[in-house]
Amino acid sequence: MENTEGNIVNGENPPPYYLVVKPSDPPPSYANIDELWETPPVVPYYINEPLPPVFPPHVAQRIIITTEQYHPDQRRSSLVVIRHKKARCYGGSGVSAFIIILIGIALWLGVRYGITMMSRRNMDTCPSNTVICDGHVDCKQGSDETICVRFGAGNELQVMTSNSNGFLPICYDDWNQSLATQTCKQLGFRGCYQYGSLTSTSTSFLFVSQSSDTIQGKVNVSTSCPDKETVSLQCTNCGLSQSSSRIIGGDEADPGQWPWQVSLHFQGSHVCGGSVISQDFIVSAAHCFPSDPPAWQVPANWRVYLGVESQYMLPAPQYIADIIIHELYNPNTHDNDIALLKLTQPINFTGMVQPVCLPAYDQVVLADTECWTTGFGTTEEGEDHGSIQLMEVEVEIIDRSLCNTAYKGLISNDMLCAGDMNGGKDACQGDSGGPLVCQDDDGHWYLYGVTSWGIGCGRVNRPGVYTDVHSYVAWIHSKIEEYRP
Template sequence: MEHRQTESPPSYDYVMNHNTPPPSYPSLETLSATQVQPYYIPQPVHQTPAPCAQTIPAQTVRASSQRNKRYCFGGSSVTAVIVVLVVIAVWIGVRYGPSLWALTEKETPPDTCPPSSVDCDGKKDCSQGSDECRCVRFGAANELQVMTSKTKSFLPVCAQGWNKDIADQTCQQLGFRQSYEVGFLNTSSFTFQSLNSQFTSTIQASVNTSTSCPGQQTVSLQCSKCGKPPGSRIIGGNAAADGQWPWQASLHFQGSHTCGGSLVAPDFIITAAHCFPKGTTGSQLPSNWKVYIGLVSQLQLPNPYNVKQIILHQNYDPASNNNDIALLKLSKPASNIQPVCLPAFDQKFPAGKKCWTTGFGVIRQGDDSSSTLLMEVEVNLIDSSVCNSYSVYGGRITEKMQCAGDLKGGKDSCQGDSGGPLVCKVDDKWYLAGITSWGNGCGKPNNPGVYTDVGQLLMWIYGKMQLSLICHSLHHKRV
């Protein structure tokens, strides 16, 4: 998390033709020829090791460097047991290592759909259920919008017949545990999705298209209490106040903080895909990761959450960092921690809006130690046309990216902040606008931070959450 001003402009690591205007959004072929610098160090970010102690409470153990573990235990008998266990572990690794890796790192089979598959009819046709996982979205004021196999477009759901049970089932379908709040909106729409007499397994199979709706009232649905942390923040402070960013996650790879993340639902963390490079051994193995949520200090770690599944965007491009997003499914729900809100489908955050980014990354470019405290900095959203200009990133910004920071330099994310949140406040709620992704250095003039635009990937997020929790339970056979 960079705060200092840079004295001189950076030296550009690319040469552009100043006589040709840049495209507003370049093709991926063009991007693949230009390497970008992710806010991520392939190995875990170093941290000052904690003092050795004979007993280490789980809630206060801090992560140490992968190369310099300082966990100390007292007693010769304990030491002997540890030696024996290490020997056994090494033998198992040598004897069964290849087969174990083949089982744990096996990629998810490709999603295959038969020619007869029908989207959004409530019946799973595709092998991974993708035909039923992009049928629901939320509009302004949390208006529930559903697409069916007959309408082929998203329509608001009429409030007639709506109740808490249906709300819970709809939110569960999307990967949440239950609904949080149901409201009703007055709409000017002339076409609706009206409930059937009986709710089936999915909302898209439980509605029919209608041109009438009593009172023109449609459903407003919230699936979680999100984006409203208790207490007030310290304006302009460097270290975040306790409880101010409860959704902030610290992702530890093999015992050390490596990336940030954001809790968006009890079972799911959103982070960056580049935090899991194929070239780093074990980086895509869930058992190598621990997730700490709601913390403000690496010296006082809460109880960790294990990772059950790592879901990378299938079109993530490491050369350009396009589609730099990943979902982590937790082994148990973080039901007592408030998540950040996902934006509505058509919600826009205008250029110039002041938002905040947080993380445990290094506080100065070139440092080899991450911050032990959660750092925060206010940044301005920057229009993509400005960020794509020759004086800034010269055409590297795609439509899946959002720039934020200060073109004068000094306010930025940095190594170790990767995957963390860029949040914007609207009507007393904080929304996840971006995911810390990449940049040219940290805090340099004309080199602001680049974030994955969450609003452009909402259907992927909801679809993968639904696939992970619900779609695999749908019947394979059509009825």
């Protein structure tokens, strides 16, 4: 570790939790990897030049700072999501002036809902007569119609239309399986898992009353709804762990305990983690895909491994079709450190591979909530090699103001701190992009953080910093819809 504390005092930004390997040439293509016969190297922070040739390293023993034993009941958080009756369903897997106005709308939506109308590299192009959320795609990349749906507590389906002032729930009256499947497919999922109804407190509602290819084009506004019963929609069965047992200060995870955990390999080595959120998409960190050299942003240079317990026992890989980096990602401050990976083929869910749930737009995690973070990173600061086994550690959500005091104002409103202010429990190098998950009262796990950066690993008053997923749920949904299969 080189002058980490000195750098933060002098106002420089701290490094992220990731492997800073920058090969001079794009990596060659390689065959499918069934087994990894050496521990992937992990490079300390502030390495700003290519590494020398790497020879097979000695496999070091794991070093665990603490060996506390945890019990299942300690892992439950105080999150509450009210759920009501459900019915299962199954489906198949002056133009310049106007653009300035559209940008203004996008920025407003971005501040309020975390929405952006820009593509990965370029701003979307829209004609002057564009109407947002009217069911008709006007913009070249469809950004006028991918910001129109969100989910509230209890998976309440809420839609914004060209005739509504904001998002409104859909009345359950006349809702059916076909509508549920169509809506989930529109949103980028393979089909509907289940739908049902719940009692809403809204004073305005949407009714399905016309034909359209999108749910926002099918509905009209009404001030009445029988019994105020609105639609609850779940497009995938998420957040269920297959194990009931109970990184830095952590333990080896049980098989199936964290079935959404992903190991991302670049040039044959584990570099970052990720989380499965659907059959086609993985959430990870933007800093895992730097633009220099360009090889890091070439999908064909990556392999995705699902359901991994050991880096010595790798399954057949999945391949990446698109790397979708947040348009406003800042590698200096680590703001907007989030990325989506679209796979070339859908995932076949098993007991060992399952998606994690995304929080509702208004579902936040509170300070002092006990959550868990997982990954294949180093288990002690300064180690040269990551963990062979998937590691888990229970961490506490830390009040943002307290964390910002510790980090001298570097924590934005879109970051989340978790760990132990007394040190000993943390993510570390190689855990980047991996999940921070919290469990609600009915047993479902929600993705609240993406491992981003920190000062050292497990230090006193230096907790881990995560991208706050709650701030990016709308962005995630809009990109899944834009890149839907």
